[in-house]
Amino acid sequence: MTDTVRRIGLAVILASLVGAVALVAVVDGQASVHEVQTADGQATPDAAPTSQGAAGFECVPDQVLVKFRPGTDPAAVSARHGATFTGAIVGLDVHVLTVPAGTVPEKVAALSADPDVVYAEPNGIARVPEAQSGAAQPCGAAPAPGS
Amino acid sequence: MRVSVIVVALLLTLGPLFAAPGSAEARDKDEKHQEEILVKFKEGVSEAVEQDVHKTKGGEVKKEKEIKGLGVEVVKVGKGKTEAKIQEYLQDPNVDYAEALGIGYVDWAPGDAMYAQQWSLNNTGQNGGKADADIDGPRAWDVTRGASNSRSAIAILDTGINEAHPDLAGKVVDRANWTFAPTLNDVYGHGTHVSGIAAASTTAGGGSGIAGVCPDCTLLNVKVCDDSGACNYDYMANGVLWAVGCEWRDGAGNCLSPVRSRSINLSITGTFNSITLRDVINKAWSRGAVVSCAAGNEGSTTQVYPAGYANCIAVAATTNADARASFSNYGSGWVDVAAPGEGILSTVMSGGYESWNGTSMATPHVAATAGLLWSTKLCSNASCVRNRIESQADRIAGTGSQWSKGRLNACRAVGGTQC
Numbered sequence: 001m002t003d004t005v006r007r008i009g010l011a012v013i014l015a016s017l018v019g020a021v022a023l024v025a026v027v028d029g030q031a032s033v034h035e036v037q038t039a040d041g042q043a044t045p046d047a048a049p050t051s052q053g054a055a056g057f058e059c060v061p062d063q064v065l066v067k068f069r070p071g072t073d074p075a076a077v078s079a080r081h082g083a084t085f086t087g088a089i090v091g092l093d094v095h096v097l098t099v100p101a102g103t104v105p106e107k108v109a110a111l112s113a114d115p116d117v118v119y120a121e122p123n124g125i126a127r128v129p130e131a132q133s134g135a136a137q138p139c140g141a142a143p144a145p146g147s
Numbered sequence: 148m149r150v151s152v153i154v155v156a157l158l159l160t161l162g163p164l165f166a167a168p169g170s171a172e173a174r175d176k177d178e179k180h181q182e183e184i185l186v187k188f189k190e191g192v193s194e195a196v197e198q199d200v201h202k203t204k205g206g207e208v209k210k211e212k213e214i215k216g217l218g219v220e221v222v223k224v225g226k227g228k229t230e231a232k233i234q235e236y237l238q239d240p241n242v243d244y245a246e247a248l249g250i251g252y253v254d255w256a257p258g259d260a261m262y263a264q265q266w267s268l269n270n271t272g273q274n275g276g277k278a279d280a281d282i283d284g285p286r287a288w289d290v291t292r293g294a295s296n297s298r299s300a301i302a303i304l305d306t307g308i309n310e311a312h313p314d315l316a317g318k319v320v321d322r323a324n325w326t327f328a329p330t331l332n333d334v335y336g337h338g339t340h341v342s343g344i345a346a347a348s349t350t351a352g353g354g355s356g357i358a359g360v361c362p363d364c365t366l367l368n369v370k371v372c373d374d375s376g377a378c379n380y381d382y383m384a385n386g387v388l389w390a391v392g393c394e395w396r397d398g399a400g401n402c403l404s405p406v407r408s409r410s411i412n413l414s415i416t417g418t419f420n421s422i423t424l425r426d427v428i429n430k431a432w433s434r435g436a437v438v439s440c441a442a443g444n445e446g447s448t449t450q451v452y453p454a455g456y457a458n459c460i461a462v463a464a465t466t467n468a469d470a471r472a473s474f475s476n477y478g479s480g481w482v483d484v485a486a487p488g489e490g491i492l493s494t495v496m497s498g499g500y501e502s503w504n505g506t507s508m509a510t511p512h513v514a515a516t517a518g519l520l521w522s523t524k525l526c527s528n529a530s531c532v533r534n535r536i537e538s539q540a541d542r543i544a545g546t547g548s549q550w551s552k553g554r555l556n557a558c559r560a561v562g563g564t565q566c
Contacts, residue, residue: 056418057417057418057419058417058418058419059419060379063379063381065380065381065421065423067422067423087381089381089384089385089388089423089427090385090394090395090396091385091388091393091394091395091396091402091427091430092384092388092423092426092427092430093396094381094384094423096381119422121421121422121423122419122421123379123380123381124379124380124417124418124419124421124424124452125377125378125379125380125417125419126372126377126378126379126380126383126415126416126417126419126452127372127376127377127378127415127416127417128305128306128335128337128338128372128376128378128414128415128507129414129415129416129441129443129444129451129505129506129507130337130376130444130503130504130505130507131335131337131375131376131377139419
């Protein structure tokens, strides 16, 4: 599939997302527990991912990832929070919402408290670890002037 | 006497594993000297039916050579006829599989000009390191060098791949760009280096360059990092879902595409512990893919993601003396295996080769070993592949404290001998 086709495909799915979401059966969005070995050899669950802006990670400054409850109108809920949806992880039924730059922590908090939302979290940024990442900013920081 | 009996028994037991496709020349040469093949009948096929099948095909069962534990028979079919007879047996509905004995592959070594420098595959101390502080590539290749089928394809989720590199030409069988970068091709260079470690060809370019860990495996170019090496979590999530055919779903939540890869390489690290990223890793695992993830280069015990998730094999980096590389993250509570990651020669954007350091370089050793395993009949599911990689690792110093399972040994993972 070419980039162009993929982009068109994404645009189509975005344009029809309200309808599409109604078709997609949403599996239980609750975090499931997975066993990992700790240093002392005891099996413990994966540490629960935190949606809140713990210090020391990077995120896209104007995006959040949101999983809505089944039957929710994503556009309406997004509008209620001053956000617009601009992308999706269709296979997981997760929406990428655009919010004003620098408001990620507060939007994540507000969306997480919304009864129509299963979870909301920053759209993190990972790196190829050999990359120079000197310009990295902590998630939620105001965008640098000119960026 | 006793020793030679054991050796023969081992060779016979391992016979089925030798069947993976090798270079055509090596194979042809071997087959001229061979007159026996391996045949396994399906469960429940009676002795009488088996005898009837052999009679029809003109095969003579060598009873004394039967691999009883596996129910595999060694069948004499005559010199020069093995390939034709294998096809005949394969067409019989009572036959589970039939394949070449393939013992001629022992001690195969790639002809690549720079292979001698690749200590991670065969460490002779050539770089001042410790002999045998390696993954035992040559002995693994005696069993299999991978296969070009989709079951063995390795998905490289990275900055793209320079598909025009002579050592990677023709390797990439499918591709997708989940970033907003204008090209699917590698610009940053990271994905190209990772790809060569996993699957650089041993035949391309007239035997120049390097050998990948799984030289006969194919690659999927899944661009999830932009041209500055930044990998947004939604890019990664979509890339992982695409690799396992789940980028679209139907109304019942079923994935709409076939699994494209059963070995996913993520030489990518983030510090944000995300529900979304964890869920896609779990999805990949549930779809039957083994996921190998870099442990990161901070020299610390702090978990990174996706390596920190239970369904990733978290990979630390070792030196040519089998010690943890100083930059490698560690901690047996979350790091599963170690693999060579310092001074690793591989393909770069210029079309040439460079040695790089990083857990990103260690990770494709593991992902490619998964590719090797998928090309054998040892495993039918991802749990088995992961278990063989982990349980057959060499328990070098640091095992149990810096990583839980040991340093990768590809030879032992694929059931090789003299590893």
